[in-house]
Amino acid sequence: MIAFLIRxxxxxxxxxxxxxxxxxxxxxxxxxPVSIMVGQEATAADRAAMAERLGIDRPFPVQFARFVGNALxxxxxISYRVGRPVMDLIQERLPATLELALCAAMxxxxxxxxxxxxxxxxxxxxxxxxxxxxxxxxxxxxTFLIGIGLIFLFSVELNWLPSFGRGQxxxxxxxxxxFLTQSGLRSLVLPTITLGLFQMTLIMRLVRSEMLEVLRxxxxxxxxxxxxxxxxxxxxxxxKNTLIPVITLMGIRLGSLVAFAIITETVFQWPGVGFLFVAxxxxxxxxxxxxxxxxxxxxxxxxxxxxxxxxxxVDPRLRTDHATARS
Amino acid sequence: xxETSAAPAPVRTRPSLRERIAAAWDSDIAYSFRHSPVxxxxxxxxxxxxFGAIFGPWIAPQNPFDPGSLNLMEGKTAPxxxxxxxxxxxxxxxxxxxxxxxxxxxxxxxxxxFVGFAAVAFSMVLGVTLGLIAGYRGGWLDSxxxxxxxxxxxxxxxxxxxxxxxxxxxxxxxxxxxxLAVPVLILAIGLAEWPQYARTVRGVTMVxxxxxxxxxxxxxxxxxxxxxxxHVLPNVLGPVLVIATLGxxxxxxxxxxxxxxxxxxxxxxxxxxxxxxxxxxxxVSGEWWILLFPAVTLLALALAVNLLGDWxxxxxxxxxx
Numbered sequence: 001m002i003a004f005l006i007r008x009x010x011x012x013x014x015x016x017x018x019x020x021x022x023x024x025x026x027x028x029x030x031x032x033p034v035s036i037m038v039g040q041e042a043t044a045a046d047r048a049a050m051a052e053r054l055g056i057d058r059p060f061p062v063q064f065a066r067f068v069g070n071a072l073x074x075x076x077x078i079s080y081r082v083g084r085p086v087m088d089l090i091q092e093r094l095p096a097t098l099e100l101a102l103c104a105a106m107x108x109x110x111x112x113x114x115x116x117x118x119x120x121x122x123x124x125x126x127x128x129x130x131x132x133x134x135x136x137x138x139x140x141x142x143t144f145l146i147g148i149g150l151i152f153l154f155s156v157e158l159n160w161l162p163s164f165g166r167g168q169x170x171x172x173x174x175x176x177x178x179f180l181t182q183s184g185l186r187s188l189v190l191p192t193i194t195l196g197l198f199q200m201t202l203i204m205r206l207v208r209s210e211m212l213e214v215l216r217x218x219x220x221x222x223x224x225x226x227x228x229x230x231x232x233x234x235x236x237x238x239x240k241n242t243l244i245p246v247i248t249l250m251g252i253r254l255g256s257l258v259a260f261a262i263i264t265e266t267v268f269q270w271p272g273v274g275f276l277f278v279a280x281x282x283x284x285x286x287x288x289x290x291x292x293x294x295x296x297x298x299x300x301x302x303x304x305x306x307x308x309x310x311x312x313x314v315d316p317r318l319r320t321d322h323a324t325a326r327s
Numbered sequence: 328x329x330e331t332s333a334a335p336a337p338v339r340t341r342p343s344l345r346e347r348i349a350a351a352w353d354s355d356i357a358y359s360f361r362h363s364p365v366x367x368x369x370x371x372x373x374x375x376x377x378f379g380a381i382f383g384p385w386i387a388p389q390n391p392f393d394p395g396s397l398n399l400m401e402g403k404t405a406p407x408x409x410x411x412x413x414x415x416x417x418x419x420x421x422x423x424x425x426x427x428x429x430x431x432x433x434x435x436x437x438x439x440x441f442v443g444f445a446a447v448a449f450s451m452v453l454g455v456t457l458g459l460i461a462g463y464r465g466g467w468l469d470s471x472x473x474x475x476x477x478x479x480x481x482x483x484x485x486x487x488x489x490x491x492x493x494x495x496x497x498x499x500x501x502x503x504x505x506x507l508a509v510p511v512l513i514l515a516i517g518l519a520e521w522p523q524y525a526r527t528v529r530g531v532t533m534v535x536x537x538x539x540x541x542x543x544x545x546x547x548x549x550x551x552x553x554x555x556x557x558h559v560l561p562n563v564l565g566p567v568l569v570i571a572t573l574g575x576x577x578x579x580x581x582x583x584x585x586x587x588x589x590x591x592x593x594x595x596x597x598x599x600x601x602x603x604x605x606x607x608x609x610x611v612s613g614e615w616w617i618l619l620f621p622a623v624t625l626l627a628l629a630l631a632v633n634l635l636g637d638w639x640x641x642x643x644x645x646x647x648x
Contacts, residue, residue, distance in 0.1 A: 140633045142580045144587045152610050259483035266588050281493040281590045289493050
């Protein structure tokens with residue numbers, strides 16, 4: 001266990017260092033940060049002062065070490081586009097993205113598992129066939145078209161829900177939350193569905209096939225022979241065993257929720273980190289792009305590490321050191 | 328009697344064109360194609376869209392990007408209704424600039440398909456080459472290539488494409504941003520997809536490497552590059568073709584998504600994604616056709632290519648047969 005842990009953590013640190021190096025080279029060698037920051041009509045003294053402030057008058061290894069040190073302290077420099085510290089900008093936007101991602105994950109889990117169980121138990125029902133066909137289309141439908149379609153239906157035609165923004169937010173100790181107001185909750189509905197739909201179809205298909213597999217096994221037959229109720233068999237015995245792969249899938253897909261949040265946030269003009277990132281790619285705002293790269297990489301690496309460790313705990317076959325000792 | 332039995336084996340002549348067509352018609356792939364209506368429909372859709380994209384400039388009623396052919400008075404004309412000023416009718420309506428939507432779709436799918444095919448070709452060449460090298464050579468080279476692929480696969484490919492796009496753009500002087508946007512886009516989408524090919528090709532190569540024909544080729548002193556290209560490569564083409572077809576759908580969607588986000592092709596060369604981005608602004612005011620027709624085209628293209636890829640996977644996968 002400890003060897004496995006150390007190996008995985010070392011791997012994670014290595015990945016982060018590589019990503020940090022890419023981000024840093026981007027930051028350092030791309031364009032001329034000094035002229036971008038001071039503008040066209042600056043004196044040589046201005047330029048020197050800015051170069052010192054940005055720390056780019058030092059040798060390369062020193063700069064990289066400083067970059068890593070600063071990044072560990074949460075300092076990613078100053079945005080070219082807005083002229084404010086990057087970390088402040090990200091901190092302002094982070095709650096919006098996290099709330100959206102959380103809602104989308106819950107939506108995908110609840111409806112994905114529900115629909116998966118339903119389609120597995122009623123294999124030949126008309127509703128199941130409809131759900132399976134829809135999920136096939138849902139997989140090839142680009143996220144932004146889902147968003148636009150929902151806006152067209154529920155905002156423009158029916159005028160039920162807002163089509164952009166977060167509504168009213170309440171400041172809870174520096175965390176601007178949209179959960180506490182009616183307009184905030186209403187604004188969450190469409191982006192949540194847009195972001196969660198693809199993951200929902202994946203979970204639904206996974207639960208369905210796992211559930212069908214489990215329902216064929218002997219212990220389910222014995223449970224039926226013992227005269228247990230269908231409800232107890234389906235939910236107490238079968239569903240439990242289908243959930244392990246679902247949890248793994250959800251862990252891995254958390255990363256893609258972040259990626260697709262960029263699209264969803266752009267469609268709904270949701271003031272989150274993804275929207276900020278697209279704006280900075282358009283404006284070639286290097287510090288912003290570099291820090292987003294590092295943060296997303298850190299998120300992905302941590303999620304992967306946790307999933308791997310959880311797998312290791314859940315699945316005894318992975319503990320190969322034990323297995324070889326026994327055999 | 329003895330002469331006839333000792334006669335040499337019949338000389339193999341080149342089959343005539345007719346015979347070859349007949350053989351192709353009888354092959355398993357053609358059989359399964361003929362018996363799958365969904366696949367036929369998908370193939371027809373793809374062929375139609377390809378035809379429209381290739382011959383777009385000759386089919387389109389107007390060149391939507393030639394300002395001389397546009398009339399602002401004809402802006403926002405609904406489909407099949409005469410314009411209130413000039414009385415002209417447009418099959419799919421016009422956008423705010425008076426561009427014929429049918430023409431913009433033809434020109435747009437040209438850009439979308441070009442970027443899609445080029446990105447797939449790029450990632451295929453890169454992934455297959457690296458996969459062959461990793462599988463054939465093994466050792467540290469294999470570890471480096473496959474670990475890189477593993478790391479890249481943990482990130483969502485769209486995010487990787489966006490990152491590469493942003494990163495490459497910073498290297499380009501502002502003056503040539505627009506001209507180089509399409510090559511950069513191809514590079515970004517292509518680089519995001521190569522691990523899929525590398526993984527598959529490496530797996531097959533590792534199996535083939537130890538077979539007798541490869542060892543024989545090695546014994547007669549062929550160069551490893553020739554062994555990889557001429558002997559191993561044909562064995563991996565089936566799965567590579569499947570990944571490439573499904574990858575084409577992914578690449579088209581990725582291009583549309585990036586263009587929709589406003590970080591893809593320049594406004595002077597709109598793709599389907601750009602058209603959807605522009606059309607999105609008009610759904611509130613009721614001009615639905617500016618959005619709907621490009622969106623339907625993109626959807627039909629992605630769905631049809633996906634269906635073709637699924638069919639190809641089922642046909643070429645011996646495990647399912």
